[in-house]
Amino acid sequence: MTQDVSKPFLYVVVCAAGVAQDVGKLVAAALEDGWEVGVIATPLALRFFDTDDVEARTGHPIRSAWRAPGDPRPFPDPDAVIVAPATFNTVNKWAAGISDTLALGTLCEAYGLGVPIAVLPCVSEALAAHPAYRASLERLGGMGVRFGDPYAGETDEDGGRPEFRWERALDLLRSH
Numbered sequence: 001m002t003q004d005v006s007k008p009f010l011y012v013v014v015c016a017a018g019v020a021q022d023v024g025k026l027v028a029a030a031l032e033d034g035w036e037v038g039v040i041a042t043p044l045a046l047r048f049f050d051t052d053d054v055e056a057r058t059g060h061p062i063r064s065a066w067r068a069p070g071d072p073r074p075f076p077d078p079d080a081v082i083v084a085p086a087t088f089n090t091v092n093k094w095a096a097g098i099s100d101t102l103a104l105g106t107l108c109e110a111y112g113l114g115v116p117i118a119v120l121p122c123v124s125e126a127l128a129a130h131p132a133y134r135a136s137l138e139r140l141g142g143m144g145v146r147f148g149d150p151y152a153g154e155t156d157e158d159g160g161r162p163e164f165r166w167e168r169a170l171d172l173l174r175s176h
């Protein structure tokens with residue numbers, strides 16, 4: 001593993017939603033944009049995408065668990081953070097300040113670091129109607145977190161999904 005210290009370091013936090021299978025598209029676009037990329041997955045998200053492919057693209061091991069005390073920090077502090085896809089579960093826990101996974105701890109801390117944060121939610125309309133979710137979006141928005149458009153992620157009868165606009169996350173960072 002080598003790190004190009006001349007490049008800004010982007011954390012991509014991946015949650016356990018079906019569209020995560022294509023997260024390699026976001027990683028490729030971010031690398032193309034000049035970021036050094038480190039991926040942090042929720043424990044469940046590790047089953048949703050090709051981790052070997054993402055590690056090969058980024059040149060960094062995917063992080064999901066906390067490091068052991070005394071171990072060196074695998075990634076430098078972030079210059080920016082993207083959460084994509086963001087689940088109902090992670091958005092609500094993050095807004096509530098819960099830090100029981102490395103992904104959530106990273107997100108809770110990112111606000112205090114003052115770095116730009118862009119989020120692409122993937123949440124069904126039924127879940128998005130829950131008042132807790134609306135309150136979470138409002139709270140995180142008030143913290144300066146930038147959100148992409150709502151995306152429900154449901155498959156149609158042919159098993160296809162509407163396009164998930166991964167590149168929108170990079171647009172949101174650029175607009176900071």
Ligand SMILES: Cc1cc2nc3c(=O)[nH]c(=O)nc-3n(C[C@H](O)[C@H](O)[C@H](O)COP(=O)(O)O)c2cc1C
Nearest residue numbers: 015016017018042044045087088089090122123153
């Ligand atoms: C195949 C599959 C697809 C899922 N897609 C979504 C989704 O699009 N959005 C969502 O909020 N949860 C989705 N879930 C449920 C989440 O995986 C579940 O809430 C999980 O606890 C989220 O964990 P995380 O937020 O730590 O990644 C899906 C679950 C499965 C099994």
